[in-house]
Amino acid sequence: MFLRTDVSLDGGDCASAVRLARESFGSVDVLINNAGIDGRPAPVADIDRLTLTG
Numbered sequence: 001m002f003l004r005t006d007v008s009l010d011g012g013d014c015a016s017a018v019r020l021a022r023e024s025f026g027s028v029d030v031l032i033n034n035a036g037i038d039g040r041p042a043p044v045a046d047i048d049r050l051t052l053t054g
Contacts, residue, residue, distance in 0.1 A: 007033075008053045 003020055005013040019027050039051060 001020070001022060003017050005017045007014060018028055018031075039047075
């Protein structure tokens, strides 16, 4: 299964991905955040929205 998901949006794409997984498999046991950006390492809360969205 593949669902294009943009984690830089307001959360709607992520909610759709979780909903699809639950409908297809009954539950979500593990979530892995595999999104990444270039630049200096920092906590997400310290990265401005422009850097996250391009």
